[in-house]
Amino acid sequence: MNMHDTAAPSVLNRSDTANLVRRVVGPALLPGEEGYQSECATFNTMSTVRPAIAVGATSVADVQAAVRFAAQRDLPIAVLATGHQMVRPAAGAMLINISRINAVHVEPARNLARVGGGSRWWQVLDEAGKYGLAPAGGTPPTVGVVGYHLGGGASPILGRTYGYAADHVQAIEIVTVDGKLHRVTASSEPDLFWALRGGKGNFGVVTYLEFTVFPIKRFYGGGLFFAGEHAAKVLHTWRVWVASLPEEMSSSICFLRQPPLPFVPEPLRGQFVMHVRFSSLRPQEEAERVLAPMRQIAPTVLDTITELPYRKAGSLFIDPPAPVPWVERATMLRDLPGGAVDALLSMLGPDSGTDLGFVELRPLGGALERPPAVPNAVAGRSARWSLFGVGGGRPDLAPVFQEQLSALANALAPWAQEETNPNLLSAAQGSTPEEMRAIYGGERYDRLAAIKKRYDPRNLFRMNHNIAPMANGKLHPQNVRTRRPSTPTTHEISR
Numbered sequence: 361m362n363m364h365d366t367a368a369p370s371v372l373n374r375s376d377t378a379n380l381v382r383r384v385v386g387p388a389l390l391p392g393e394e395g396y397q398s399e400c401a402t403f404n405t406m407s408t409v410r411p412a413i414a415v416g417a418t419s420v421a422d423v424q425a426a427v428r429f430a431a432q433r434d435l436p437i438a439v440l441a442t443g444h445q446m447v448r449p450a451a452g453a454m455l456i457n458i459s460r461i462n463a464v465h466v467e468p469a470r471n472l473a474r475v476g477g478g479s480r481w482w483q484v485l486d487e488a489g490k491y492g493l494a495p496a497g498g499t500p501p502t503v504g505v506v507g508y509h510l511g512g513g514a515s516p517i518l519g520r521t522y523g524y525a526a527d528h529v530q531a532i533e534i535v536t537v538d539g540k541l542h543r544v545t546a547s548s549e550p551d552l553f554w555a556l557r558g559g560k561g562n563f564g565v566v567t568y569l570e571f572t573v574f575p576i577k578r579f580y581g582g583g584l585f586f587a588g589e590h591a592a593k594v595l596h597t598w599r600v601w602v603a604s605l606p607e608e609m610s611s612s613i614c615f616l617r618q619p620p621l622p623f624v625p626e627p628l629r630g631q632f633v634m635h636v637r638f639s640s641l642r643p644q645e646e647a648e649r650v651l652a653p654m655r656q657i658a659p660t661v662l663d664t665i666t667e668l669p670y671r672k673a674g675s676l677f678i679d680p681p682a683p684v685p686w687v688e689r690a691t692m693l694r695d696l697p698g699g700a701v702d703a704l705l706s707m708l709g710p711d712s713g714t715d716l717g718f719v720e721l722r723p724l725g726g727a728l729e730r731p732p733a734v735p736n737a738v739a740g741r742s743a744r745w746s747l748f749g750v751g752g753g754r755p756d757l758a759p760v761f762q763e764q765l766s767a768l769a770n771a772l773a774p775w776a777q778e779e780t781n782p783n784l785l786s787a788a789q790g791s792t793p794e795e796m797r798a799i800y801g802g803e804r805y806d807r808l809a810a811i812k813k814r815y816d817p818r819n820l821f822r823m824n825h826n827i828a829p830m831a832n833g834k835l836h837p838q839n840v841r842t843r844r845p846s847t848p849t850t851h852e853i854s855r
């Protein structure tokens with residue numbers, strides 16, 4: 361449990377909330393009332409959210425009323441867009457469900473998208489696609505656009521070419537804890553603009569976001585699926601091959617054990633396969649040449665690689681189309697030598713007996729490693745690899761999944777780095793200020809904590825991976841951490 365989650369849960373009754381109910385157009389619901397549960401519903405059904413009150417905001421004015429109500433009563437505030445990463449149960453809190461504020465508007469003349477705080481990626485893919493434009497989105501089109509940007513947003517297709525999605529944000533409209541609406545840009549409030557792009561939901565409720573979309577109509581991509589028995593050959597070959605890809609080509613690899621469910625393509629149902637995902641922005645002939653050695657290493661169970669309109673980008677990844685329960689864990693690696701591949705194979709290969717259904721290894725690098733034109737708080741930029749493990753579908757197996765995810769992280773520890781991007785963090789990760797400081801890196805966290813003190817001094821926005829406000833110009837004592845004896849930097853190891 362988050363140390364900031366320990367206050368006694370508040371109990372509200374109808375007379376407490378009468379004024380709020382009059383002010384907001386959307387529902388304002390107490391536990392047990394009709395509609396409360398659906399207001400709190402999450403895409404990851406393992407995350408149970410049970411606030412003291414849930415407001416379904418329909419407008420900026422609704423958000424402002426809900427924030428003011430919470431601030432007057434000292435209620436912590438949680439924000440829910442889709443429920444892919446609700447890491448705190450929000451007991452005793454005000455929950456603002458932002459999903460109704462989901463308009464998406466694209467201005468082709470400026471290559472700009474303006475989206476509501478509760479919009480999802482599929483909406484932007486569709487709207488931008490009408491103009492031959494592409495957003496730097498993540499894998500599942502069901503993921504929230506704003507939550508993704510607030511953590512950085514590493515696009516598996518465009519990231520290595522253009523950098524983090526947060527690097528391309530132009531303006532953010534946000535309601536802060538005093539109920540004020542700010543339009544934040546690089547020139548209006550530079551510190552807050554820096555913090556919002558990487559600091560997640562720690563500074564307020566984002567109502568609208570504006571960001572660049574790129575002139576890309578089509579790309580060449582899809583997946584190669586190899587039977588799990590070839591895992592060692594596929595992974596060792598892929599590790600060497602992927603290092604030679606130009607920045608406009610990307611690939612990730614996944615140990616995939618899919619359930620026998622209809623959303624899984626027929627030859628993969630109930631099977632263990634190695635899924636090599638590939639995408640290229642270069643001409644098809646060049647991409648085919650580059651891909652040829654991977655296509656030849658073993659017979660494929662399925663090969664879906666073809667030319668696609670960019671709005672089909674989500675089809676590269678087999679993600680559940682509807683809410684499911686899962687447990688996850690993210691690790692960032694500074695290096696991936698052959699020994700790390702052997703460690704992965706022993707934990708996840710055909711003889712491992714693992715219950716983890718999805719473990720993805722993704723090389724980063726390229727523009728994801730370079731500093732953005734306007735500096736921001738995105739953490740994990742120095743990592744070379746991202747590892748994301750998931751056990752899902754069986755809530756009764758959650759402790760087993762947790763144990764296997766921890767064992768996997770321990771096996772990869774010699775190559776892991778502490779600084780991690782917050783977007784894939786689980787509820788179990790970053791649950792204390794000390795851990796959060798390690799995740800963000802000391803200097804970045806301290807600056808975030810100072811800005812947090814300015815914009816949310818009582819830390820009401822703490823139902824998240826929390827950045828605690830700096831206390832009296834000094835760091836909270838728990839934010840001070842003795843550094844480990846020096847670990848080599850990415851550049852010392854990998855270059």
Ligand SMILES: Cc1cc2nc3c(=O)[nH]c(=O)nc-3n(C[C@H](O)[C@H](O)[C@H](O)COP(=O)(O)OP(=O)(O)OC[C@H]3O[C@@H](n4cnc5c(N)ncnc54)[C@H](O)[C@@H]3O)c2cc1C
Binds near residue numbers: 503
């Ligand atoms: C299968 C899968 C694949 C993914 N792939 C990628 C990937 O390729 N790259 C990547 O970078 N990330 C990826 N993600 C991570 C994803 O970007 C984060 O989980 C993100 O936080 C999801 O946001 P959401 O709005 O959908 O979820 P929610 O659970 O609704 O929100 C998560 C948190 O974001 C904050 N938040 C959301 N909206 C707002 C708002 N309007 N105002 C203030 N705070 C807000 C809140 O703190 C909230 O608690 C993936 C996640 C999953 C499950």
